[in-house]
Amino acid sequence: MHKIGKQTICFDNPPSILEAASIVGPKEADGPMASYFDKCLEDEFWGEKSWEKAESKIIKETVNLVVAKSNLATSDIDYVFAGDLLNQCISSDFGLRESNIPYFGVFGACSTFTESMCIGSVFVEANGAKNVICATSSHFCSAEKQFRFPLELGTQRPPTAQWTVTGSGAVILSQTGQGPYITNITPGKIVDMGVKDANNMGAAMAPAALDTLITHFQDTGRKPSYYDAIITGDLGHVGKEILAEMAQSKGYNINSNYNDCGVLMFDKEKQDTHAGGSGCACIATVFSGYFFKQLKDKKMKRILLIATGALMNSTSMQQGESIPGIAHAISIEI
Amino acid sequence: MEQINTQKQYDKLVKEKSPNSPILRDCFNAFWVGGLICSIGQIILDFCIFKGMDATLASTVVSIALIAISALLTSLNIFNRIGKFAGAGTLIPITGFANSIVSPAIEYKSEGYVMGVGGKMFTVAGPVLVFGISTSIIVGIIASIF
């Protein structure tokens, strides 16, 4: 492993993504990606008493599922890197407390999925671990409750608002395996362009995604056309358009191979999800469900995965702070 | 396209790319739903007075009735659908106040009855009471001077 350029790490022995698993909620199961997920829930509680317990169960079961799919034993997993949106990452903490795997709680808001994959891949490449799990979760109801309003409050969502994805995605990174491989990672900087509107997260995160995207191209010397797909996490319809336009103005045309998991997750017109999906689980489930299979089946050969996060909480919003964004990129190739 | 370097330039781009709320449709829905809620209140008021009730008492009956209906609709998971459609049409009448008390009460039940239901009930309605009552006290004090 060696560093190239400003902030990219290039792996000499690229870790393989051994297996991926995803579980989603009922609304996601109605969306266009439904057939790709491993399991679709019929209700948001999944037999639990609170939204928080339900989210913990989702990440717990997703981790169990990815281990089962990989044919490894739990004891073969050296570390787990997991995170979510709830305060102090309680979904991951509680969901994985009985897993008996050494655990790192990771927080990067909705960028957590690639953040944990960045850290996990470094562990694996540095021979600190043979197999690690990277997992994230989010839940529409627990996120609404923590960040916005009670579900029964009769409010209107503005057209720029996004819909937190209910679900969880998990991957196993391994020293062995036939790929796809994580070849480069470009951890991102915190970028704040002064957006204060909590109902327009895509716009708050797009500048961070742009910064990471351009840095990745500069560091690696690659062009946008190198990738079959460039995928952001949850910029949604608004953020996606902003990113594409700003990238073009900087001389990087990504229009033909760029998409966003928040855009892919829901049918905007039928599902009334306004600007699209968001949340840690958005990119985690769409990658684990869809893109991982595309890579496995060799329908895609190189993708750049950029999860984006909005680093705010209700206190910072009430104090009138703007919303800093962050984005971490990983390039996955076969 | 011009380069985006400052927050101000970015703010302009964001405004350009962000769809606006359909304000005409929203206002129309708010108007007729809000008007309808007030009219239901008026009919209850008239009925109470028709039955010989004192006007002030009748007004209180209107409030309690509308609050009870809102609480029921909130519990049945119907109020938020009407609210999504009508916006300020259900928010501004006393129904919105009732909904703002009932909805956190239901949502925070999982944190227990004392700090969950009892404590969180006023997350939205609390400020309304604080500013409403404080203003009325100031008004009263001023009135006592003149």
Next chain:
Amino acid sequence: MEFIQSIDWLQLLRCFITGGTICIIGQILLDKTKLTSARILVIFVTTGAILGGLGIYQYLIDFAGAGATVPLTGFGANLAKGAIESVKEIGLLGAFIGGVKASAGGIAAAIFFGYIASLLAKPKIKKQ
């Protein structure tokens, strides 16, 4: 049926239009500003209390009936009206008693029904 015959339809129309118009003001605030619904409710109740204190809101109530009393501005005006009336009866202390006393029914009902609802209902996701 006598009651239906006694309905003043013109009065009902004034109520409908006034109530609806007050809601439109709220809707414009919702759509055009980034104000949360809690802030908008506070603005309405405070405005109502001030207009009530100045005696202006009473004209609107005389004109529109429930169209003026049902919106939250009416709640604010009622608080102020109660405070003023109580001050007239018992002096300064009335400022602290009158407002809440006049609105006690609504406040108590909202709290009570909220508590009852929490006993009976379970949180559910918006289906849309």
